[in-house]
Amino acid sequence: MQALIEELKRKIVAAVNLQEVKPEEIKEDEPLFGAGLGLDSIDALELVVMLERDYGIVIQEQTVARAAFTSVRSLASFVSEKRKK
Amino acid sequence: MTRRRVVITGLGIISAAGCGAGEVWQTVRNGRSGLRPLTLFSSPRYGHVPVGQVTADVDRLAGNVRGSRSDKLAWIAAREAVADAGGTLPADRQGVVIGATVGGMLGTEKFVADRLRNRRASFGVLRYHECGASANLIARQLGARGPVLTFSTACSSGAMAIGAGGELIANGEADAVLAGGCDSLCRLTLNGFGSLLLLDPQGCRPFDAARAGICLGEGAAVLVLEAEETAAARGARVLAMLSGWGASCDAFHATAPQADGSGALAAMRAALARAGLSPAEVSYVNAHGTATRDNDAMEGRALRELFDGTMPPVSSTKRCFGHTLGASGAVKAVVCVRALQDQALPPSAGLGEADREIGIEPVREYRPATVRHVLSNSFGFGGNNVALVFSQTAAATPATASGRIAIVGAGTSAGDFVAEVNPARRRRLSRLQQMTLAAAKRCLPSGVDPTRTCVAMGTALGALNEATAFVENLLTKNEAEPLPQRFTNSVHNALAAQVAIEFGLKKLNSTATCYEASFMAALWHATQELRAGTASAALVGAADESNAYATETEKRWGLPSMAEGAAVFCLATNPYPARPLAYLTSVRLGRDVEMPGGMDVVVSKGAPVVGFQTALDKIEAGCRRAAVFTVAADGQKALCVLEG
Numbered sequence: 001m002q003a004l005i006e007e008l009k010r011k012i013v014a015a016v017n018l019q020e021v022k023p024e025e026i027k028e029d030e031p032l033f034g035a036g037l038g039l040d041s042i043d044a045l046e047l048v049v050m051l052e053r054d055y056g057i058v059i060q061e062q063t064v065a066r067a068a069f070t071s072v073r074s075l076a077s078f079v080s081e082k083r084k085k
Numbered sequence: 086m087t088r089r090r091v092v093i094t095g096l097g098i099i100s101a102a103g104c105g106a107g108e109v110w111q112t113v114r115n116g117r118s119g120l121r122p123l124t125l126f127s128s129p130r131y132g133h134v135p136v137g138q139v140t141a142d143v144d145r146l147a148g149n150v151r152g153s154r155s156d157k158l159a160w161i162a163a164r165e166a167v168a169d170a171g172g173t174l175p176a177d178r179q180g181v182v183i184g185a186t187v188g189g190m191l192g193t194e195k196f197v198a199d200r201l202r203n204r205r206a207s208f209g210v211l212r213y214h215e216c217g218a219s220a221n222l223i224a225r226q227l228g229a230r231g232p233v234l235t236f237s238t239a240c241s242s243g244a245m246a247i248g249a250g251g252e253l254i255a256n257g258e259a260d261a262v263l264a265g266g267c268d269s270l271c272r273l274t275l276n277g278f279g280s281l282l283l284l285d286p287q288g289c290r291p292f293d294a295a296r297a298g299i300c301l302g303e304g305a306a307v308l309v310l311e312a313e314e315t316a317a318a319r320g321a322r323v324l325a326m327l328s329g330w331g332a333s334c335d336a337f338h339a340t341a342p343q344a345d346g347s348g349a350l351a352a353m354r355a356a357l358a359r360a361g362l363s364p365a366e367v368s369y370v371n372a373h374g375t376a377t378r379d380n381d382a383m384e385g386r387a388l389r390e391l392f393d394g395t396m397p398p399v400s401s402t403k404r405c406f407g408h409t410l411g412a413s414g415a416v417k418a419v420v421c422v423r424a425l426q427d428q429a430l431p432p433s434a435g436l437g438e439a440d441r442e443i444g445i446e447p448v449r450e451y452r453p454a455t456v457r458h459v460l461s462n463s464f465g466f467g468g469n470n471v472a473l474v475f476s477q478t479a480a481a482t483p484a485t486a487s488g489r490i491a492i493v494g495a496g497t498s499a500g501d502f503v504a505e506v507n508p509a510r511r512r513r514l515s516r517l518q519q520m521t522l523a524a525a526k527r528c529l530p531s532g533v534d535p536t537r538t539c540v541a542m543g544t545a546l547g548a549l550n551e552a553t554a555f556v557e558n559l560l561t562k563n564e565a566e567p568l569p570q571r572f573t574n575s576v577h578n579a580l581a582a583q584v585a586i587e588f589g590l591k592k593l594n595s596t597a598t599c600y601e602a603s604f605m606a607a608l609w610h611a612t613q614e615l616r617a618g619t620a621s622a623a624l625v626g627a628a629d630e631s632n633a634y635a636t637e638t639e640k641r642w643g644l645p646s647m648a649e650g651a652a653v654f655c656l657a658t659n660p661y662p663a664r665p666l667a668y669l670t671s672v673r674l675g676r677d678v679e680m681p682g683g684m685d686v687v688v689s690k691g692a693p694v695v696g697f698q699t700a701l702d703k704i705e706a707g708c709r710r711a712a713v714f715t716v717a718a719d720g721q722k723a724l725c726v727l728e729g
Contacts, residue, residue: 017512041341042513045281045569053566061297062282062378 004076012072015050016043028073036071044069056084087481088255090313091327095170097162097265098419099146100304100412101137102405105165110423112405114451116432119405120288120300125270126191130564131279134286136270137302137407152213152222153189158305158412159219159267160226166263167227170309171321177677178315180231180259182250183220183307184242184266185598186411186576189213190552191271197553197634198560211638215545216411216577217599219267221719223307231259232674233721234606237411237547237577237598239465240375241332242266243306244414244473245595248330250310252613256484258673260315265307265415273552274410275301276559277572281340283377289408291374291401291433292381292447294440299375302407306415308422325425328458328479329362331355331619334540334594335468336585339513339573342379346387348468349373351591353391353460355619356472361482366458367397367474369430371417372447373462374401375408376435384462385443400448404435414463414471421459421475429453466573467582469594485618487658491665492727493622494655495701496527510587515551515574517651518583521628524651525584529624532662533655539592539620540581541611543603543627543694545647547577547596550632580628584653592620601715602674603627604694605723609672615658622662626653627694652694654701667704667711671726678722686711693723704729 009023012032016039030036033044048065051057057079059065068078098105101119102112112119120135139158147157163181167174192210199206212218217235224233232253236245243266250264268274278284278299285298310327333355335348342348357364372384381401388399402420409416420431433447459475498520506519514522521542552575558568573579578596585594593614597606604627611623628651639646655662656669671681680687685708688696693715700711704727711727 019508019512040338042339042570042573048282049280049566049569060279060282060284060286063297065282 001076001080004080005072008072008075011050011054012047015046026072029071031071032069055079057082088484089257090479090481091251091254091310092313092316092323093308093325093327093422094311094316094321094323095166095309096324096419096422097164097166097169098306098416099139099141099158099161100406100409100416101139101302104141106419106423109419113402113420113431116434117405118288118434120407126272128272128275128564131275131284134284135288135300137300137409138270139303150222150226152218153192154269155185155188155267156213156219156222158269159183160222162265162305162307163223163263166307166309174261176228177230178260179227179229180233180250180253180262181220181224181229182234182246182262182264184236184246184411184414185216185219185268186237186239186242187268187271187274188216188218190273191269194272194556197556201557201560208638208641215598215600223263230676234597235599237596238469239467239576239578240410240413241463241465241469241471242411242414244463244471245332247308247327247415247418247473248332248471249610251327251330254310254312260312262310263307264310265305266412267305268303268409268411270301270303272559273556276564276567277555280567280569280572285376288435289376289404290435290437291376291403292439292443292445293436294438296376296378296381298377299408302409304406304409304412304416306412306419308418325422326476326479328476329356329360329474331359331472332593333470334585334591336589336591337468339579339582340466342383342464343468344383346383346390348470349384349387349462349464350390352470352472353387353462356474359482360474360476361480362458362474364391365395367460368456369397369424369459370399371421371459371461372399372401373464374403376403380464381443385445389444396445398430398448399445400431400433402431402434417461418473421461424456424459425475425477428456465578466576467578467594469578469582487616487618490612490615490656490658490669491661492654492667492669492701493657493661493663493665494528494530495666495698496524497650497652498523499650513570514583515548517548517628517630518580520651521580522583522587524626524653525624528653528655529588530655530663533622535589536591537621538590539611539614539623540584540590541595541607541623541625542581543597543607544577544580545600545603545629546632546635547598548575548579549635550630551575553632553634584624590624601693601717602721602723605672605674605725608725609674611656612669612672615656622655622657624653624655626651652698667701667727667729669725670728671724673724674721676720676722678724680712680714680724681726684710684712688713689715700727
């Protein structure tokens with residue numbers, strides 16, 4: 001799980017083009033949106049595309065996306081459960 | 086002196102809810118859904134989501150006109166509106182103002198698909214790519230000689246066009262205006278809204294507790310607007326009045342509405358103020374009500390604040406039509422006029438259990454009511470909000486005297502923009518947006534009050550690079566792995582919206598997409614707001630960038646190649662926030678615009694926005710009066726006059 005968490009941090013930084021943030025600076029339990037990393041709704045959609053491209057997980061409902069993106073840790077458990085590749 | 090009252094004398098509509106105002110009203114009053122399975126094209130990813138597709142034979146109905154599906158929809162609606170208004174309108178002082186977001190994208194998608202598969206692609210469809218093609222087609226068919234304008238402000242485009250048409254009549258620039266909106270379904274918008282997770286496979290359910298998004302629709306609606314006195318002189322039947330229009334910008338986010346509803350509220354208040362009405366006089370609200378979680382919650386909040394405990398009846402008719410994007414504001418206008426004519430309220434179709442958190446109990450059944458004034462909301466991406474007011478009858482409003490409009494700042498940018506845009510913002514901005522922001526930054530004087538400033542941009546091709554990148558991606562990957570960021574940046578008004586977000590500019594946010602006349606149209610729109618006193622400053626500009634498809638087409642057709650760059654000017658009324666560089670005394674568009682005498686300099690070559698800068702330089706060099714006078718390919722003339 002820890003390896004997946006680190007992998008996801010790198011992918012998040014790349015997917016939303018965070019130029020000033022290093023992957024290791026993202027805290028596992030920090031909210032990805034709003035107060036924590038400060039991502040917004042369009043970033044969330046870029047992450048949805050990343051999940052589809054890299055893990056074969058297709059999300060079409062906002063509610064699913066919102067639940068998955070609470071933190072990097074929640075995202076990692078979502079991915080390990082749903083991944084197709 | 087008073088402004089002329091604007092009457093509505095004809096309606097035309099083609100939509101999933103039917104063709105013609107009568108048929109459409111039957112669907113709407115019965116609360117019937119216009120949604121059905123998509124057959125216009127196939128969509129592997131979103132084919133299961135119902136759409137408001139027009140089932141009538143559009144090509145046959147349009148007769149022998151050439152154009153995109155959008156153009157044909159627009160022409161069918163316009164032709165019906167003219168027939169409804171009595172069959173003939175005076176052509177010499179007749180304008181056409183249309184709102185649209187996708188133009189001929191459906192045809193362009195086929196072109197791109199053919200190219201990607203190395204099949205022979207027909208360049209012919211690209212003639213109808215631009216959003217401005219629909220208005221030009223209507224003007225050509227009707228022989229209209231007045232101003233021909235197109236606005237593209239995402240989902241408020243149709244309402245923006247109707248407001249601008251009202252302005253042309255009220256201030257005496259036209260006696261009759263065909264005003265409305267059009268959009269056809271296409272892969273770009275279906276996949277685009279899909280990539281934003283905003284489509285509801287169960288069909289849109291506005292204001293419902295379980296609502297989960299929009300369903301796209303297509304169609305066109307056109308109103309005949311006339312000056313009350315000229316309509317009376319020709320014995321026209323008056324259906325209703327267009328009594329108010331108002332616009333605002335959230336200046337908040339590229340796609341999400343400002344949750345507190347303050348932007349929407351500002352537009353509604355501006356429209357009521359223009360109509361000279363208080364909120365208590367509103368009999369019915371036709372809500373934007375798209376059925377996204379965010380829009381409906383935000384709109385409810387704004388309505389609660391506006392009406393302060395005495396909410397008039399509210400409904401959303403989106404399920405009858407689907408969300409017709411650029412046409413939506415015009416489609417809704419037809420519903421509002423019919424509600425006034427029939428003295429009845431249309432139900433909110435698709436409503437199961439109303440969302441308590443929104444705090445609105447929408448109209449559930451068609452019912453007779455006293456309907457005097459109707460408020461219609463349209464909110465677009467980029468926080469481009471427009472509200473319209475339709476009335477049985479309305480008082481004339483006095484003309485305002487704003488004094489002289491000065492140009493107080495000028496900025497341009499071509500390749501040299503990167504350093505001026507904050508890196509945290511830059512990661513999300515397209516190249517053209519960065520170029521535009523740099524120009525805006527260079528022109529904006531520090532003394533400008535952002536909350537009293539409007540933005541009007543003109544663009545010919547707009548965000549074509551974003552749109553083609555999105556479409557190429559969806560075609561090559563069979564609709565997998567979409568590019569949401571490209572889609573949000575592909576709307577033409579993203580440029581003006583990003584300018585507003587960067588500087589917090591909260592007044593009208595307008596984007597004109599009418600070929601070579603785009604900058605002049607933007608200039609015209611900004612001066613309306615300044616003259617009306619609804620804004621005290623305006624950023625007015627033009628921006629375009631090169632695109633591979635466009636360059637190839639220019640070569641093939643032997644057209645001059647389009648230069649890229651952005652220029653933005655700051656206009657203001659007295660008290661001026663900075664030293665005036667020149668004064669703008671006149672902006673006019675139309676086939677019969679004449680060059681006034683007494684000019685020291687006339688700039689008539691090249692792009693109008695470049696000409697404007699040249700004229701400004703001449704004034705600074707000591708010239709007294711300089712004019713920019715251009716003739717577009719469709720024959721429309723545009724003139725502006727600067728004085729020292």
